[in-house]
Amino acid sequence: MANTLDPMDLKQIITLKLDGFSNRKIGATLGISRNTVNSYMKLFKASDYSFKELLSFDNVRLDALFPSLTTIDNERHDELMLYFEGVNKARNHPGFTFLYHYQEYAQHASQPYSYTQFMEHYRRKYAKVKGSMKLEHEAGNEMYIDYTGKKLHIVDKDTGELIPVEVFIAILPNSQYTYVEASQSQKREDLITSCGNALHFYGGVPKAIVSDNLKSAVTRASKYEPEINRSFKDFARHYNCVINPTRSYAPQDKALVENAVHLVYQRIYYPLREMTFFSLKDLNREIKRLLVTYNNLLFQRKEASRRELFQSIEREYLKPLPTSAYEIKDYKRAKVQKMGYVYFSPDKSYYSVPYRYIGKKTLIHYTKSVVEVYYNHVRIALHQRNPVKGTYTTNTEHLSSTHKGYTSWSPEYFKNKAAAHGANVVSCVEKILADSDYPETGYKRVMGLIMLHKSYSSQRLDNACKRALQADAASYKRIKKILENNLDQSSLFYQDLEEDKTHIPSHQNIRGAAAYK
Template identity: 45%
Template sequence: KEFPDGYLYSQFCFYYNQWKARVNPTMHMDHKVGDKLYVDFAGEKMSITDKDTGEITPVEVFVAILGASQLTYVEAVMSQQKEDFIAACENTLHFIGGVPAAIVPDNLKAAVTKSSRYEPTLNETFEDFADHYGTTILPARAYRPRDKALVEGAVKIIYTKIYAPLNKQVCHSLAELNTAIWQALEVHNSQLLKGRNYSRKLQFEEIERQTLAPLPVLRYQFKKQFQARVIKNGHVNLGPDKHYYSVPYRYIGKRVKLLYSRTIVEIYSNYERIALHPRNKNPYGYTTDKEHMASTHRFKSDWTPDMFLDWAASIHEDVRLYILQILERKQHPEQAYKSCLGVLGFAKKAGNERLTIACQRALSYGVYNYKTIQTILENKMDNYEESLFADELPMPNHDNIRGKDYYK
């Protein structure tokens, strides 16, 4: 109302942007070779079409670019969830054939749990992925597109170089769409940069490839999380498999976090890994590490025939023979183990020598059980002279005894 002849909207915006550029200038960034890989999702989606129903499914487009050489990678994924995001980041590293010093993502939930100007909280799975590949995550500041201007520019370029050529092409699967994307991407990376005599790919091979860290031997295994409480027998139940895994017995009753992949299960308490097991999908089964058990339970779990025979042999060979007879005669192994444990326990109470003699006595009787050894030792029968048992006593002479000739 005060300035009816003033600027209209378009002219106002034009002069405002000129003023803004003077008071808020941008800085040219010189990117170190092998330093940063910028990753982001394109704003516009692509799509795949169901061959049978004709249903069109929109898909996300992941874009990554190396800072120094500007080598670009593009891949279509089903969503921006961490599973698809991490898989795309991993495919990027294998595409470039090495690992940069840092990965710079936007503040999407798959990468950053809580944004911060100084120390953002990273998604645990994405951080684990970075640890596996020996790199660092440096999230861009929230609402600061200049922090990742390179990848923002790359997104604009792929709209022309990849979206446009594939605009009229109908793809029926994600794999088919990605094959078409990568063909167009190869052309883009091999094309000479404007005003220069080299391409992104040529520049990458010449200055950046050798500066990247080597890839690890194994690919990253995506891990899922599960929270559970350690039960009284020192095991924790992984709900999706209904399988039990042992933890050190001192954690009984505490809540722990399980990180599990296709082949391994890791168990954490207060960010400290307390157990590592191979994954077993046998429902209601138990996977137990003996080191996690209390000493008394560990001893019992070690019960085997060889364990008792070795223990007996360390006392005397006759003791070993007696234990062997017990093991062979008992129907149930645990019944035999308890008898063996009782017999061998006498070595501590009565001594090795007395136990050896007692076993020799019992072997001569042909009776093989715990009570026989107990009776011999309690009645001190091991102190009797051998001749009392080995030799037959002579028949005394007496008038009232008829003698052997009487019965002929």
């Protein structure tokens, strides 16, 4: 099945076009066909919107304007590439012809390419002069990132245990200006945090971030169309750049950052070898000090340092940083409940959505400060995140007319409603609310209690509440049982309670305490 470009990929194409990239270069940067880029450019220009306007559109609107076009058919292409491996081994055999091999390929392939395409793909795979490609790096164009293979360590103060930590490296290839920091892991959150720190270290943003095929960055690795994870794409969108993983089995793509790793071993790891650190903060403080020396060292042939080349050449080509730092987004699926809320499992709390989405399945996007609810890629609710567990966060505009009264619930509200049915009902309401761990739970119970008057009358409800209070059993379930079993109308027990008398009748054979002296 062919892959398709999603709206986030369309925004990456538009971003690179605004940065002055040619269609061919956009295709090479994003790892997609130049013809696909050309097709989309024609559609963009034929629309009634400028590139900047298209960039501001949400994903749904972009998807509606530009239905997905197919890119490389990976299965078909991979079948051809595997066949070429056998063809290339036979090149020097007497009598070899490409036509013979094409005819053999066409008989066995499920969807064979034409002979012209067969030869074009072969020439691309096996160029006449195949060697290590020297990459020319434009100033401000890319930032390469990777992790070192060897780890540093911090020491647990309590146990003395050595805790391994990862070391992240970023490099601007034109000036080779380098950033290094230690982090707890290579997980998505740590990777994105380290990338953000690197961009703020440089004071600007390149057009593309080139990563190795890290699991935290790439959901599905591919030589032609790797799939970037959603959070990393969102990070790139926030900083107005694109993510471009290095090609699999193409070591020349990452030669600079690999060389930087070896230099970091020599100029940072080695000076740290006899030092002990008890926290990441202390370790990064020392790395930062050594990094200054590293970037200030002169190149042997350029008679300038990494820092000088960055300041004099590369810095002016970087795009400005956004006004706010990126907050990592996570995602949870949730169904809208009957009350018009979605359950947010990380905090065990609830957030309102418009009532018309009751019963629909939604996707929650959340950061440390914000919770957004999406339905079919359209945002239907936005709330400030409340970290308190079990809370209900409500936007009154989301509620239907029957539910808006729900937002006015309070202890005073229920006491006023209970007062119409008797003083004992009010006392039971107060006790139930006082005994509830969370107000919302108590509100539902007392609402159920008050509604019992419809089935049993206010007088009986008040009597049942009085009996429950006497027995220290003030709860919705127990009061309901009293009414169902007509215990509120049991005259003997009830009258004795009224008169504060014992229910045992007076009798001459009953002896009192005096008989036992």
